[in-house]
Amino acid sequence: MKMINMNNDLKELKEKIFREIKRDEVVNFLKDVLSTPSVSGNELEVAKVFEEWLKKYNIKYDVVAARKESPNIIAYLEGEEKQPTLLFNGHMDTVPEGDLDKWSVDPYGAVIKDDRIYGRGATDMKSALVAMTVAAGLLNYFEVPLKGSLKISYVSDEEPGGEYGTLFLLKNGYLDATYGIVGEPSHLDIVIAHKGVVRFKLITKGVAKHAAYVEEAVNAVEKMAKLIVAISNMKFDVEEHPLLGHPTICAGSTIKGGTAINIVPDRCEATFDIRTIPGLSSDDVYRVLEETIRKEKEKDPEIDVTIEKILVGEASEVKRDSAIVRFAEESVIEILNRKPKIMGCLPACDARFLNHAGIPTICAFGPGGDDCNPHGYDEFVSISEVIDAIKVYVSVILKAVGVKM
Ligand SMILES: [Zn+2]
Incomplete structure (x- = not known):
């Protein structure tokens, strides 16, 4: 009552x-x-x-x-x-x-x-x-x-x-x-x-040479291309969220490299934007990223890359x-x-x-x-x-x- x-x-x-x-x-x-x-x-x-x-x-x-x-x-x-x-x-x-x-x-x-x-x-x-x-x-x-x-x-x-x-x-x-x-x-x-967001930049370094002598050069853009493909195929150990779906990866949202058409580029920068879901933290993302880079380096020891973190929002x-x-x-x-x-x-x-x-x-x-x-x-x-x-x-x-x- x-x-x-x-x-x-x-x-x-x-x-x-x-x-x-x-x-x-x-x-x-x-x-x-x-x-x-x-x-x-x-x-x-x-x-x-x-x-x-x-x-x-x-x-x-x-x-x-x-x-x-x-x-x-x-x-x-x-x-x-x-x-x-x-x-x-x-x-x-x-x-x-x-x-x-x-x-x-x-x-x-x-x-x-x-x-x-x-x-x-x-x-x-x-x-x-x-x-x-x-x-x-x-x-x-x-x-x-x-x-x-x-x-x-x-x-x-x-x-x-x-x-x-x-x-x-x-x-x-x-x-x-x-x-x-x-x-x-x-x-x-x-x-x-x-969703959350993880943004970072990768910088690859190579050795510049005349484009006619590629054997002696290390092409930083080519190394970046390998990384972009590997990163866009990364898989995260998290179940699909009923409202938000899966995490997404935008690999190479911007890319910059090379100085002239006939020089092997010795530097390349690319940015990445990954959208996370609850259950996948930014730390998890970086762990998977580092593992992915490690495997690529195993396949190609010439890859020289650094990660620059830009933004994290869980x-x-x-x-x-x-x-x-x-x-x-x-x-x-x-x-x-x-x-x-x-x-x-x-x-x-x-x-x-x-x-x-x-x-x-x-x-x-x-x-x-x-x-x-x-x-x-x-x-x-x-x-x-x-x-x-x-x-x-x-x-x-x-x-x-x-x-x-
Ligand atoms: Zn607002």
Whole structure:
């Protein structure tokens, strides 16, 4: 009986909260953040805009910066028991706007056409941060007695790799949480896994000679060709992932070698991009790579090669049956009347740091999606979808943090 009352009370509370969502206010918030450029490395101004809105909603926050021009904000709603703690995470930085001639609107004009608002960062991912902030603001406004706590981290530096953003906050103990959600665009479907990436360069060295005297020369491009074939045939000891499929190898994504048509090349450089899946770490990849090179050298002792590591981003995954996935799924069903898709996605995001730190984190659960041109021209988000996201986030917070009623 008590459960039923509790559910009814919660339902009423949610309806009361949803009636208080003001579309104009959400639009103004979106306009403010979208008219403030925040290309990675220059997030200071947009952070100030988020701070203004946090003040408006009376939400407590701290600013923590690894470098002055790229601050991070952590906002809090603290409940009586503080546990469990739900972490919402989103990045304030964007990729550059690119070729202005290819935009039909000003990328920082926050132009509105019908239900769409346009701008760099509209879907990736300032709108999710707006929705998370408004959701927290509403709970604050109604003084909802939370059991646990909510943290929202507004981070810098996600697009270049997260060193000054999520990774910095995590290493310094700011992001302790029971579970988390990264609000990357997913049309409010639930992305529970993403691939990882391992990028490196190989440099082969040879002996240059006149092209007429190849017997005395060592052709560095020819040696690289052998390595490229061997590397593209590498096999990894990992089972196919149900959502992400197999690891992939792009061998020789760029290649450079030789100085003239009649000189045997004594140097060749090639880059490689390998996409991993959960269960295959970057260390595993390098082990297989070194073994492959060793075997090639056995066959051809003239191969002289060095490896230059460029970038590593591990694959990550939150379990399908984890509590946070269940809360997100139930919320979409309740609020939007549809069953969300449970998906994997190929690009990596900040969720990898959180999942690897033992905080089960949904990789993407936010408004907008690939069809909204993230990183492209005329990026946009649907305003009504941002409002849906506010409602869904309110519901997730109530479920994940708990309410004392
Ligand atoms: Zn993003």
